[in-house]
Amino acid sequence: MNNFLKVLIIPIILVSTFSTYSVQIEFHSFENPQRERLYLDLIAELRCVKCQNQNLAESNAELARDMREKTYQMVIAGKSREDVVNYMTARYGDFVLYKPPFKAKTLLLWIGPPLLLLLSIFFILKMIRNQNDQQTETITDDDLESVRNLLKSSSDREK
Amino acid sequence: MNKKYFIPLFAFIALVGLMLFGLKNDPKVIPSPFIGQEAPEFTLPKLYKQDEMITATEMKGQVWVLNLWASWCVSCRAEHKVLSRLIEKMKVPTIGLNYKDYGTEEYTDEAISWLARYGNPYTAVAVDTNGSAGLDWGVVGVPETFVIDKKGIVRYKFTGPVFDQAVDEILVPLIDKLRKEG
Numbered sequence: 327m328n329n330f331l332k333v334l335i336i337p338i339i340l341v342s343t344f345s346t347y348s349v350q351i352e353f354h355s356f357e358n359p360q361r362e363r364l365y366l367d368l369i370a371e372l373r374c375v376k377c378q379n380q381n382l383a384e385s386n387a388e389l390a391r392d393m394r395e396k397t398y399q400m401v402i403a404g405k406s407r408e409d410v411v412n413y414m415t416a417r418y419g420d421f422v423l424y425k426p427p428f429k430a431k432t433l434l435l436w437i438g439p440p441l442l443l444l445l446s447i448f449f450i451l452k453m454i455r456n457q458n459d460q461q462t463e464t465i466t467d468d469d470l471e472s473v474r475n476l477l478k479s480s481s482d483r484e485k
Numbered sequence: 486m487n488k489k490y491f492i493p494l495f496a497f498i499a500l501v502g503l504m505l506f507g508l509k510n511d512p513k514v515i516p517s518p519f520i521g522q523e524a525p526e527f528t529l530p531k532l533y534k535q536d537e538m539i540t541a542t543e544m545k546g547q548v549w550v551l552n553l554w555a556s557w558c559v560s561c562r563a564e565h566k567v568l569s570r571l572i573e574k575m576k577v578p579t580i581g582l583n584y585k586d587y588g589t590e591e592y593t594d595e596a597i598s599w600l601a602r603y604g605n606p607y608t609a610v611a612v613d614t615n616g617s618a619g620l621d622w623g624v625v626g627v628p629e630t631f632v633i634d635k636k637g638i639v640r641y642k643f644t645g646p647v648f649d650q651a652v653d654e655i656l657v658p659l660i661d662k663l664r665k666e667g
Contacts, residue, residue, distance in 0.1 A: 375515060375625045388585075389625065392616055417623035419518040 354398050365401045375418050519639040527618040532610035539611050548663045550579040551631040555586035556599035558627045564646030569606035571652045575660050581607035588614035634663045
């Protein structure tokens with residue numbers, strides 16, 4: 327029982343320390359749950375341009391707050407998801423999206439990883455197949471006899 | 486010698502090349518989608534004449550500069566001398582967009598004493614207390630400097646404090662070039 331508690335305590339400490347870093351952002355109330363869902367989706371998908379590698383929902387930068395406010399205003403005004411995304415990309419470019427659109431400029435971004443995966447699978451399969459093709463020498467009785475003789479003669483010499 | 490042995494070498498060189506490229510890229514400089522687009526409109530009160538408005542439209546017909554600044558912004562102070570020199574030298578009309586500064590609870594009228602202390606090179610100062618015009622111009626962090634041509638098209642954006650070399654090598658030739666355009 328004691329050991330079990332000790333094991334449990336480490337993750338508890340870890341989790342509680344991390345949670346102190348979580349960002350407190352302002353709370354918006356919505357009358358329409360669909361709108362709320364849209365707002366939460368948008369701030370999760372839009373990227374904070376000031377503090378890169380954080381989305382709007384995670385960032386407490388002032389700019390992120392302004393962008394959240396703008397998103398909120400647009401969402402409660404009945405604007406669609408597309409409207410908000412267009413508004414943001416018109417000002418900050420595709421950069422502001424964690425999910426950039428599929429176009430010539432982002433082609434490598436989208437097809438690069440699956441292409442790499444396919445290539446690696448191809449090469450690994452090829453390697454495995456080559457390994458199977460390698461000839462394994464069959465040992466005949468004559469070979470065994472000669473090795474035995476060799477061992478015998480060397481052990482004779484040691485005596 | 487077997488060609489196979491060179492593959493790791495080439496892979497290594499390619500990797501180093503990619504990393505060198507990455508070193509030279511500043512992730513904070515986001516390419517502005519406004520370049521080549523019409524300048525976003527704003528209608529903002531003037532700092533010294535609060536009942537008068539200034540708009541982007543009334544600047545049309547001339548090459549002009551928009552500089553986003555704030556009294557709380559440390560690097561704005563660093564660029565102030567350089568920017569003043571550019572404005573003085575080129576006699577280029579420059580709107581100072583005072584971003585989330587004048588009129589806010591925190592900074593009240595610090596912008597005015599800031600300009601009194603360091604000098605006011607601007608043709609006019611537009612007050613953007615809540616930062617909505619700044620957002621329309623895609624602000625990431627002050628200072629930011631835009632160059633707009635005679636037709637009202639944004640032609641260049643400088644992110645961060647302008648420095649002497651950037652003025653002499655980029656901004657001065659650009660303004661000269663844009664003035665010669667029809």
